[in-house]
Amino acid sequence: MDFAFDARTEELRARLLAFMDEHVYPAEAVAEEQRAALASPWEVPPVVEELKTEARRRGLWNLFLPDERYGAGLTNLQYAPLAEITGRSPQLAPTALNCAAPDTGNMEVLAQFGTEEQRKRWLEPLLAAEIRSAFAMTEPDVASSDATNIETRIERDGDAYVITGRKWYISGALHPDCRVFIVMGKTDPEGADIRRQQSMVLVPRDTPGVEVRRAMRVYGYEDHYHGGHAEVVFDGVRVPADHLVGEEGGGFAIAQARLGPGRIHHCMRLIGMAERAIELMCRRAASRTAFGKPLATQGVVQEWIADSRVAVEQLRLLVLKTAWLMDTVGNRGAHTEIQAIKIATPRTVTEIIDKAVQLHGAGGVSQDFPLAELWAAARTLRLADGPDEVHRRSLARRELKRYA
Incomplete structure (x- = not known):
């Protein structure tokens, strides 16, 4: 490597x-x-x-x-x-x-x-940042950490699909330029293979029956720059059959293909968040005096900074190894490492940012520094794209399988 x-x-x-x-x-x-x-x-x-x-x-x-x-x-x-x-x-x-x-x-x-038509209508303007989009998967009424629980129905009706269901924490849905949702729901709820019951469809934002009901807060933040996180209701929403993404029953596999790169991208950015927190910690420690001494001379502060540096270097190496494996053996071959970084990175970065908040005192939780918002974002990523516990469960099963 x-x-x-x-x-x-x-x-x-x-x-x-x-x-x-x-x-x-x-x-x-x-x-x-x-x-x-x-x-x-x-x-x-x-x-x-x-x-x-x-x-x-x-x-x-x-x-x-x-x-x-x-x-x-x-x-x-x-x-x-x-x-x-x-x-x-x-x-x-x-x-x-x-x-x-x-x-x-x-x-x-x-x-x-x-399809070529879908790419022309939606991908090209997204690539040009002429529009924004949202991904509608998570639901409030079921444990969405298990995607097979999803209850939203996508029913075929002649040359159309009809979507009925309620989603929440749908990122980007409140952005004024949001023009399309990719919606995951069940086309075959009684199918024998629970991972072939789901499909994905493209739903234009202005389709009748689409209701963006409210903005969901994340630790009090509404995340305006990213278009918020909305509760969205699909009430008998009708779209042409050619708005299906891939094939019927392919929704679960598409979701897995989408979430693999998404997880490592989050972890890459989290390391940058940790680096900024360390930088702010060091600047604060060098510029503030408490009880007659610069904060930088306090042993506990030095330990925070040293431990944070060690942790970031460890995380970066694991993320780079995962990236290398994804490039060389594919996402499936890097499954264990993707789960490992998804478990380790948000948890550790949250701890690093928390130390920076503590060092800044009241300023750390204020709007005058980015730390409170960074902490909220990092902590949320212990839930997004699968909670820690789901990844631990899957990773442990894979480890134990060698000894069965």
Whole structure:
């Protein structure tokens, strides 16, 4: 395994680091000021569009897509250090580069499973950031950590599908540019194979019967920059049969194909979040005095910083190993490692950010520093794309199988 950055990665890293310093970090305060003056909390601050324009000009666009027809054609190993950098400003940087969830996963689904017509109608404008999208899978009335529990019905009626169900925490659904949902539901609820009961369909946002009911908060945050997380009701929503993604019964497999890259992308960005927390910790420790001594001389503070550095280096190596395996043996061959990083990274990064919050005192939980929002995002990722317990269960079964 060789994790050294190749020439292309080094060049893109240099370009991206300059973009972050010159444009993204200064835009954080600007975006907050602009957002406060907008008529709706879901409107996009003008500076975000300026960042997108500048990112495209610098060739920092759609870096996440390995398919050269649509994206930069980078491997997972090449993309990992770039995604890490964007994680340092998770509200602005991924969006600026058109590398923000849930659009990334939806674009991957359309690129891999969509028809030519679906790609032309939805993928191309998503690639150009002309529209946004949402992925409707999680439901409030069932344990959605087991996707086979999903109750939303997708019923064939002549040349159409009719969708009925209720979803929540549907990221991006409140964004004013959201134009399409990828909805997962059951087309064959009585099927013998529980993993062949589900299908996915494309549902235009303005289809009659689609009701975006309310914004769901995440630790009090509404996540405006990413289009929020909504409760959405599909009440007899009718779409043409050609809006089916892939084949009937293929929804579970498509979801797994979508979530694998999504999980490692989250972990890549989480490492960037941890790096920013360590940076803020060090700056705070060097600049504040308590009880007659700089915080940097306090033994417990030094331990926090040292332990955080060790943990980040361990996580980065595991994520890079996972990226390398995904590139060389495929997502299925890297299944154990994908689960390992999904368990370890959000948990450890939450602990690192928590130390940074503690070091900042009241400032750590305030809006004057990004730490509280970073903590909420990292903690939420212990649930998103499968809770820790599901991944532990699956990983343990795989380990135990060797000894059965």
